[in-house]
Amino acid sequence: MKLSELLMIWSDTPAVSTLIWLILILVAMYLGRSSAHKLINAATGLLNSVMKFTSESLVSLEQRIAKRNKQVILHEGSEATERAIEREFYRVSSIVAQDLSAYPTVQRKITDAINQIEADYQASNETPPSPPEWLEAVEAISNIQGNGDSAVDRILESIKDSLEQAHKDTLRAFRKSSLVRLQVMKKMLPSWRGLSQTVSHMNKSVTDLGERADFIDTQMQQYEKIRAEDDKVARLLTSSSLTQFFVAGLVLVIAILGGVINFQLIALPMSEMVGGTSEIGGWRTADIAAMVIIMVEVAMGLFLLESLRITHLFPLIGSMDDKMRRRMMIVALSILTILATVEASLAYMRDLLAMDREVLTQSLAGVVVTNAEFRWIPSIGQMVMGFILPFALAFVAIPLESFVHSSRTVIGLVVAGVIRTLAYIVSMAGQATEQAGNIIGYAYDMIIFLPLAMEQWARQIKDVRKTDSVEDVYDVDETVGGSKL
Amino acid sequence: MKQLRNLIVVVLALGLAACGEKVPKTKGVYMLIDTSGTYTMELDKARKIANYLLGNLNSxxxxxxxxxxxxxxxxxxIIAKVTFDSRPSTTTSQKHMFKRKLDEFVSTAKPSAHTDITGAVLQASEYLNETNAKEKYILIFSDLEEDLAKGYIRDFTIPLVSIKVVALNVTKLRSDNVDPRDYLNRLDAWEKRVYAGGGEWKVLNDLDHLNKLLGS
Structure with missing residues (x-):
């Protein structure tokens, strides 16, 4: 039976039939009001409970994830701090081994230098030779004035000459003595300088050691806070991790762009090697080969930096013995260099192919084929780029490591954020469902307002009648027990 | 355990199928040049189209x-035919060689007495089916006025399944100017023959739009 036929079941007139249907529905709704209200309340209550339970579960999950995130962050922070402390201890150990282990030798050197300086000082202290004792008597005689006697004058002149000669001798002896002292002092100079250098070197080492000690103190304090699971440190580490994530992401984007340029350089000439017509999985084989070369270069870069212990993505490589690691480093570097050379030659071939194509295009266009000037500049430029880019790409391991490590934190934060939002939405939806139940109940009553109003009206009449009858009874009682009796 | 083994075999088979070397969409183009009567005067235009093809076809x-x-x-x-090598450098050399042959033909071409377009199209169809190209084109550089020598039978359906036939530079004959219905009838007749053979038909008179030549 169609809906239209069902609608017209009561009467051929649509209005009458619809009216009958409406009345029937209203009556049915009025009769089932109590059950309908219970059903609506039960359904919305159930939905609200489910949503509340879901929200609580999500909140609990979010808390667990947040706790795990904190643990991950603190673990990474503690690892980084441990590495920093280890590195500082290694440096302190180097300083102690290089500089302070030689302290007895240095001390002996200083003592020797001081003894030498003291000896030289003593040597420079020797008094110069004094003039002869008789010189004063001769000076007194030479000061006597001549009385015009030529013999006396000659004698006095002779005495004066002797006196002057004696002065000169004394002066010469003094100068000689001073020169000797100066030479002794000069011998002290290298010892002095050596002493100064040794002391300043020691001072530098000790200062450096002090700075290292301060740094270790700071790191140890942070380490203690991390061990104590301090929230402030966790927040700082999270912030640092986010910064690292974005910076590493930016560098990776740059590296990808470099990879794209590299790909453009070698994709065309690769057709010469593997053919330009075949495809693998919908991709040109030449393109795949070019991509593989770039990927292998990146992988070699990873291994190279791992074997140099710059990155720590592969613990197996890091834990290899030094000899093996060195071999691996040499192999990775050799393969990288070979691939870079291959790329440089491919880049050159690309230039040749481009030139060939240019000549063909000119020929097809009917233009006279000309040799462009300075054509060698882009050729060399492409070759250099082809050689340099693989090495530049090799360093992608460093930002990649940072990105991988920091992405754990970022993914954890994002997941926690999404779950928190979901919990909030579900909770809100639960509240809304409960309110919707009330609204549906009111709407239900509004639809059957007429029977409800009639019911209310009937009840009021009934109440009025009941009141009247009670009053009548009271009136009768009062009449029976009152003045009428 | 057996199910797991079967699953691994299926996954490996799918992987190998995905990684198998495939031949990409290659094109096969056969260009027919009318040398009858005064149409040899139009050979420079044919060279222009050929140069366009040489510039656009790849390995x-x-x-x-x-x-x-x-x-x-x-x-x-056949003036020249080539399947371009998979190496770009060899492809370029082949194009140079092709161009030389074409130039030589254009400079030495002589008018023919009759015009056997049907035979040429049949020859082109045979050649293209042998190339195994994914997209096949027959370019007819002609006025489409067939003029057979006595005794030649050409009134049959030409097998042109999955071949696109493009009529180029269908210049109007003097009689067409008198009664353009001749021109329209010629085009219509050829269109019917191509569709009857299972091919597709297209007319390109404006040679400034050669970029539409190998399009859909």
């Missing part, structure tokens, strides 16, 4: 050029 594609003369169902009418 793996095939190109052949043949003249339409009195009896065209013959390999002797």
């Amino acid at each position: 793996g594609d095939s190109l052949a050029m043949a003249k339409i003369d009195s009896a065209s169902f013959s390999e002797k009418d």
Whole structure:
């Protein structure tokens, strides 16, 4: 039976039939009001409970994830701090081994230098030779004035000459003595300088050691806070991790762009090697080969930096013995260099192919084929780029490591954020469902307002009648027990 | 355990199928050049189209050029044919060689007495089916006025399944100007023959729009 036929079941007139249907529905709704209200309340209550339970579960999950995130962050922070402390201890150990282990030798050197300086000082202290004792008597005689006697004058002149000669001798002896002292002092100079250098070197080492000690103190304090699971440190580490994530992401984007340029350089000439017509999985084989070369270069870069212990993505490589690691480093570097050379030659071939194509295009266009000037500049430029880019790409391991490590934190934060939002939405939806139940109940009553109003009206009449009858009874009682009796 | 083994076999088979070396969409183009009567005057235009094709076809594609003369169902009418090598450098050399042959033909071409277009199209169809190209084109550089020598039978359906036939530079004959219905009838007749053979039909008179030549 169609809906239209069902609608017209009561009467051929649509209005009458619809009216009958409406009345029937209203009556049915009025009769089932109590059950309908219970059903609506039960359904919305159930939905609200489910949503509340879901929200609580999500909140609990979010808390667990947040706790795990904190643990991950603190673990990474503690690892980084441990590495920093280890590195500082290694440096302190180097300083102690290089500089302070030689302290007895240095001390002996200083003592020797001081003894030498003291000896030289003593040597420079020797008094110069004094003039002869008789010189004063001769000076007194030479000061006597001549009385015009030529013999006396000659004698006095002779005495004066002797006196002057004696002065000169004394002066010469003094100068000689001073020169000797100066030479002794000069011998002290290298010892002095050596002493100064040794002391300043020691001072530098000790200062450096002090700075290292301060740094270790700071790191140890942070380490203690991390061990104590301090929230402030966790927040700082999270912030640092986010910064690292974005910076590493930016560098990776740059590296990808470099990879794209590299790909453009070698994709065309690769057709010469593997053919330009075949495809693998919908991709040109030449393109795949070019991509593989770039990927292998990146992988070699990873291994190279791992074997140099710059990155720590592969613990197996890091834990290899030094000899093996060195071999691996040499192999990775050799393969990288070979691939870079291959790329440089491919880049050159690309230039040749481009030139060939240019000549063909000119020929097809009917233009006279000309040799462009300075054509060698882009050729060399492409070759250099082809050689340099693989090495530049090799360093992608460093930002990649940072990105991988920091992405754990970022993914954890994002997941926690999404779950928190979901919990909030579900909770809100639960509240809304409960309110919707009330609204549906009111709407239900509004639809059957007429029977409800009639019911209310009937009840009021009934109440009025009941009141009247009670009053009548009271009136009768009062009449029976009152003045009428 | 057996199910797991079967699953691994299926996954490996799918992987190998995905990684298998495939031949990409290659094009096969056969250009027919009418050399009858005064149409030899139009050969420069034909060279322009050929140069366009040489500039746009790539490694793996095939190109052949043949003249339409009195009896065209013959390999002797092929001016030059080539399937471009997978190496770009060899492809460029092949294009240079092709261009030389074409130039030589244009400078030495002589008018033919009759015009056997049907024979030429049949020859082109045979060649293209042998190339295994994914997209096949027959370019007819002609006025489409067939003029067969006595005794030649050409009133049959030409097998042109999955071949696109493009009529180029269908210049109007003097009689067409008097009664353009001749021109329209010629085009219509050829269109019917191509569709009857299972091919597709297209007319391109404006040679400034050669970029539409190998399009859909």
